[in-house]
Amino acid sequence: MDLKQSENNILKQPFFAKFWISRILSSTSFQMLSVAIGWQMYELTQDAFSLGMVGLAQFIPMLLLTLFVGQIADRYDRRRIVYISLVIEALTAAFLLLGSMGGWLGPGQILISAALIGACRAFEGPTANALLPQIVSKNILPRAISMSTTAIQTALILGPTIGGVLLAFGASTVYFLAAVALMVSALFTYLVKVEQVKNRKGATVSLRSFFLGLEYVKSKPVILGTISMDLFVVLLGGVTALLPIFVQDILQTGPWGLGLLRAAPAVGAIIVSVVLAYYPLKKSVGMILFGAIAVYGLATMVFAISTNLVLSLLALMVVGGSDVISMVIRSSLVQLQTPDELRGRVNAVNSLFTGTSFQMGEFRAGVMASFIGTVPTVFIGGIGSILVAGLWMYLFPSIRKLESLSKN
Template identity: 50%
Template structure:
């Protein structure tokens, strides 16, 4: 039920995101308007992070996720009705995006905190890998499906997303927990920010989250894919589609492999190795002038990133007390979400200053340097053997 709900919710989000982009650009013809869609989705995460974590640790996480998915379903239903009825304007779309972003801000970290209650601790790393396949499958199918359905009619992808969100909500409500929900803590200012304090006091958790954050921040070469497709690899939109598909395929293949053959020993070193390979793959992509080589490099990049995600998520969830998991997951989600956004910004600005290839290569070299520095700064993470600590 958890996996089906995660798949349906991720699929609905991907379809909606593509359809929203087309809809806004068709209405406005403005690239800046597209940027506002991303900003309005991301801003609620920044504003609500610490509140989200506290709520996730005080109330039934199944209920929170289910309500969030229902709200997302109602939001895209409103978009569907507005398009069909002809009364939906651009300000209304932006308002819907804010509501959608707020619901996602609650759903994502709560979903992460819910997973350890669904499976026994000894199966968690495999469950994280299986869960990641849901996201990657949606990342592959969702955008293409959203585009095809939009060609049928602008309201069609939103209508399909509505059904997916409501079905996901029902699936989450049907989940049976392996562990009981945490007892409620009194709501104090200290308890709201305690997730940040907990991470700061735990070298393994801090090293894990910060390594992934900085690596993603520096290695944001995927933001440069349109430039690579057009000016360096000399392909058309089809080439850009293949380049965007490659990391998701690599991540999906690795997630499937890790669900069958889990990581068990020397997980700290394996995380460092995965991020190092991520940096090397970024360098190969940066200097490649052949689309096949670029696709392989991006697939390796996606696969190595998935290893890092599985190890990071498993370590954070197993080393965090159940009663703190919502707050720690919320901070983790904020860091990773911020690094993705700022990573794309950093790559774009660096490319504007130094050129596209130097910018991508700089990200690869920077990632390799970060691995070396983090291995010295966080010896406890380097020595981490098993997920149980």
């Protein structure tokens, strides 16, 4: 690691730049695959419940593997774990490509592929987050986190937009480009040089070690509160799984409309994340977090009742912009307040709370929409997000009093 890295030229640091590009390609590919898989599933079934099942298929492996992944990430080469995960994701995209081209890709094969992608993401996500402090020095880590968040949000724009446009040429085109991008992402990850942590393999493997990340999070009320709040907000307020229904039945657009709706939250998020990268949060962090969650809920409610594409896009942009504030605060707290020997397991807990809540949120939305309708489901989710913010202000006063990211 180059200890003379300049804060103002972080993307000129060669190894961070490779890591940053790899994250963009990986996340973009995942979003492209999500668009194509959701669209194909709804075309095959015309059923909201089936869309929810895609989320469940990704949730189950993440739930079962995440804590195990944390221990692996703290004992072995994190770069290699990310590299292998990306290669398997690329092969899964190739499987979807072959099935789509051959005409034999059905709901069962889609669910299996979604589950395999979910398993790989369970390894890739928390391990890549834990890898970042081995690439940059501690004094520029907050800026690196913001730039990494920007990379992910950039992917959330590029992925759905590219996926939606390419769907006009068939899902096979999406799967092909995703497979290629994932292989390139794997190559960039392989070329990253990291600072090796001594004695990592000597750590004792035990049941207690397995749950040490949970114990650490429990001992830190600020970390526990922020990631658990995000869990319930995403579980209640997520709308991604239902976007194909909004596109076809409410807003009445084609695949291009789905791409725009999937990209809209990221447009707002990338604007906010870039601002945060240059003007980081320095005071009243806790109250800013609660305010952002309240805005998230209100914007979700507006999206639910909108029948105008422009208004829907604006509402989703606000959703994304407010959500990224929570993401940056949560990620910064986890990275800055966790020792390296626990960073993999703590990031795994963070991923378990936030990543699986996204998948379960999709399942919840699909099931709920099949009973009470799409619009009521999303509107109630927005109300629920606001209620969660209010309840967490009462349950976790330490968050409310949080002034900076570096101290509890």
